[in-house]
Amino acid sequence: MDAEITLRVDGEAHRLTVDTRTSLLDALRERLGNTSPKKGCDHGQCGACTVLLDGDRALTCLALAVAHDGAEITTADGLAPAGELHPVQQAFLDSDAFQCGYCTPGQVCSAVGVLDEFERGWPSHVTEDLTGRPEMTSDEVAERMSGNLCRCAAYVNITPAVQQAGGAR
Incomplete structure (x- = not known):
């Protein structure tokens, strides 16, 4: 069964007909x-x-x-529509927070979501004081970014990049 949908990706509206079993990831990559x-x-792992799906980070393979x-969907490409890098993208470059680059767009989008969670004051599993604002410690950033794997193991540079971008916001 097919359905007609509209997705706003990186600021541009797209109308398309998709099989109802199509993942958001396949719609983005294969259709758009x-x-x-x-x-x-x-598998969402x-x-x-x-x-960023309506402002929150989301796994498109599970949606x-x-x-x-x-x-409203924002990909890593859509974070810098005018060509100037987003602070997270700049921090990843400054910190050499990538190697092969395959995971980088997902890492960058997740980092933007992480920084928004900090701004909202949301605690994580490792937040010690649940009544105060979480601090952007290495443990906090690593916990929040733990859903994004890097097969090259660039974590030692990813965490400082997120912290740098957090200071730039």
Whole structure:
């Protein structure tokens, strides 16, 4: 069965007809040609497909496209529409927080979501004081980014990059 949906991706509206079983990741990559989110595991375990979905980070391989009709989707490409790098993208470059780059778009989108969670004051599993604002410690950042795997193990540079970007916001 097919359904007609509209997705707003990186500021541009797209109307498309998709099979109701189509993942949001496949709609983005195969139907819209947006290769920023990567297909890593296709099981929600690696985070390579992470985007910002209506402002919150989400795994697109686990989301059905039809469930997000009308959604606002921001990929790593859409974080810098005017060509100037987003503070997280700049921090990843400054900190050399990537190697092969396959996971980088998902890492970057997740990091943007992490920084928003800090701004909202949301605690994580490792937050010690649940009544205060969480501090952007290495443990806090590592915990929040733990859903994004890097097969090259660039974590030693990813965590400081997120902390740097947090200071730039």
